[in-house]
Amino acid sequence: MEQDSADVAASTHGTNHFKNRSKKRKSAGKRFLQNAKGFGRKNSFGRGAELEQDEYNYFLEILEALGTLQDAEERSTMANNVYEQIQGKEIKTSSNQLSSRVLENLLGYTEEATFERLMEVFGENLRVVCCDKFASHVLQKMLFVAMLRCVGELQSETEAKFALGNKKRKLQIDDEMVFNLNHSAFGEGHRKTCGKFVKKMAKFLLNNLEEFVWDSFGNYVIRQCVLNLAGIAELKVTKRESSEQMKLIVPDKWFKLISEFSLRLLSWPQFPEFPYNEFTSVLLQNILMALKQSGDLFQLLQIGEKLLNESFLLVVNDDSVEKEDVEDKPKLPKVFQQDSSVRLLEVLLLVVDPEFLKDNLFKKLFQGKIAELSKTPATNFAVQKLLDTIFDKHILEHMFSELDDGLEGILQLGHTGVVAALANACNRLSCQQGKFIKLLLDALHCSEVSGEKLLTSILKLMPPEVAAKQESTSIHLHGSMILQAVLEFNKPIKIVTAILDTKNDRLVKIFTDPKGSFIVNAFVQSKFVGEKSREKIIRHLEGCFMDLALSSHGSRVLELLYEVAGPAQKEAIVRELSERVAQLNSKPWGAIVNRKLLIDTYRKNPSQWKRSFSFDSKKEKLFDKILEPSSETKKRKL
Known part of the structure; x- marks a missing residue:
């Protein structure tokens, strides 16, 4: 079961993705600055609204200086000075690519009077800025900052909840969020003004929903507004700079506005087609997350039922497929035909009630199609999400019965995330663990081997003979995750023995690898790995x-x-x-x-x-x- 070069390349790309993300972002910022300087030298003063040469050069200097400012107080001084310079020209300046970037970066550090003036100016020009390619970004940031300043006081009672976030890994709240959530830095009158702006924006967008939903920039403003109303913010996590959602406490009255967005869209005759349009699919994803955060289970159920019955379950007849192929394979529901609808389904799996997931989403969309969905590039992620969200052992048993003979094919296609999700589900639900180990070892053709060969085969997700020929191949991320899950199983003796029988110099190579090192976490923390083994x-x-x-x-x-x-x-x-x-x-x-x-x-x-x-x-x-x-x-x- 050899991986072809494309699979290996895809695997390598995946493992390096997070490692390179931080560098890419920094280089993107430098590239933007260099490109902006290049435009200036050609007497082209930015995309969007044209600036005067001296204005353009001024914003170039500010953008360059921003990279050297680390202190919030310095940024605040610069922010107020810059916004003072553009007084009376706020909308035009926000509509230029270069100055828009600068204004967006500084907006969160403005003092009360400056920020209130900006909210008033933008509030009078909402129709213009909502659909502007560059000014819309400044508006989104303004809405976010207004939300933070308004709800900062509510967080004081539960500081540990929002400041520490996940107990297992601390979230890094950036200086800007700390600055704006600090309720003692802003007066009560300012916080109320910010709250009024958030509500004004929401009501304006509701009244113009039909116009903005189909506009790429207006749609994004709506999505950000909905998430802000639910108190959902994104945070950078560790040096990798991946993002994680942070849940803030917001006024209960805001939840009613989220429901209004949901009800408006539900009443549209075009609703069944929303999952198959990129703009409306992402908007629905955000609304689902916001409703989950607000605790509106009734609205979630309404959306879920309507999507399932009027949109997801439709079957697409493809005339290009030969009749013999159609007879061999069950027709997949329409939801699995497009990336946008599959991603919406994944979010729905996360937010719906477990009973609705079991009796409707699983039985009507997934049952009988698990093997086929696991082998398709676009849909295997939906299977992973299903495995991550199920809490019913009977569903897992059904899925195993469909994957009995298909695990090897899934691994050969490189859809290893399905196998990792299956291992985690077995661990979480404490069932089908012995069967999983048997299926995995059979799929990797390593049932008869032990010790280092067995360990290497699982870590690289290759049969022993293939792994032996490809000694330079690194540990597979999902191989490590599978091994960690198995060590948490009730009877991990076969894997524990394989680790202990592996030569110590080989173990050192595994444990010093960024992916392999986490195996030790599972080994020492598992309730089912004995003290003698440690x-x-x-x-x-x-x-x-x-x-x-x-x-x-x-x-x-x-x-x-x-x-x-x-x-x-x-x-x-x-x-x-x-x-x-x-x-x-x-x-x-x-x-x-x-x-x-x-x-x-x-x-x-x-x-x-x-x-x-x-x-x-x-x-x-x-x-x-x-x-x-x-x-x-x-x-x-x-």
Whole structure:
């Protein structure tokens, strides 16, 4: 089951996507600045509204200076100065590509009086700016900033909820959001004015919905308005700069406006065609997310039923397909024929009630077609989303019955995300786990192998003989995810044994890989991997601790192993590292390991290290007793 060059290329592209995203964004910003300078040298002063040469050069200087300003106070000073310069010309300046970019970047740092003046000016010219290629971006930013300033006071009571976000990984709120959510920085009158602007925008868009829905820029303004009314904001997450949604508390009155958008669109005769148009499909996706956030389950059900019965279930007859092929394959509903409708279906799967998902979406759209949908480039993502959202074991059993003979074909096509989602579903629902392992090993032709061959085969998602010929092939992201899920299964003994039977130098290569390192998380945290197995893997890696410590990802693995190690094994790790402290400190992550594990202390005085370690252990036990729930509390939890 060899992957062809196209599959390998696609896989490589996927793994490098997040790594390159930050660089691409930075280079895009530099490119924009260089292009703007080039236009200026040719006496062409930007796209959109034409600026005077001195105005154009002024905004070029501001854009260049923006990259050097890190402090919110400096940006605020610059923002107020720039907006003072364009007073009386706000709409024209916003309609130029270069100046629009500058105004959008500075808008969130304006003081109360400046921002209120801008809301008034734009409020009087909404019809013009909503559909302008460049001014619409400034309007969207204005709407977002107004929303933040209006609801900032509401967040104070639940600061931990919106500031820390997901407990498993902290969200990085940028300075601009912090500046605008800081309710103490703005007066009550200003917050009310911002709230009135948000409502005015929503009502204006509702009154002009028929006109703006079909306009590319007006449609985007509507979508942003709907998300803002629900308090949905996007945040950058870690250095990869991927985005994650942040949910803010907003006034309950805003939820009624979201329902109005939904009801208006539901009443349109063109509604059944909305999923098959890019503009209206994304608008419906945003409305579904906003309704979910507002808790309007009735409206969600109305949209779901109408989409399913009047749009998704239609069957498209393709005359170009030969009759024999039509007889062999079931006709797919219309929803699976276009990317825009498939993406809408994916969002619907996320937001609808579990009963509606089971009795309607699964039975009427997916059942009997899982294998075929899993093998199609556009629709396999819908199968993944279905697997990610189901909470009914019977649905998973049905899906397994359809995939009994199809897993190998899915892997050969490179649709490995389906297999990863299947593994996660088995883990989450605690069922079909043994069957999944059997199907996976059969699909990879590695049922009869063990140890390193088995481990490598799963990590690369290739049969052992293929993996042996392609030693340079990196670990597959989904291979690592599948292995992590299997380690959380009730009986992961086969995989645990394969890891422990793999040579330690090979394990080091896996654990220092950015994708392979997370296997250790599952190994040490799984309830079904025994303490003896954790002791064995630490013992197995003796002599390789320095190799782990000198790698950015391996050092994190070493810390994880140290945390679960017993006192004797902790000392063994520290003793080995203490023999080469200079080498350890040669890498920044090695120096961190040195500091956290008190390796310098051990090197100078092992007895003192043991005493500090003993003290920490006593503290942990003391806190465990303090935090341990009483028998009465345990009864209540049960």
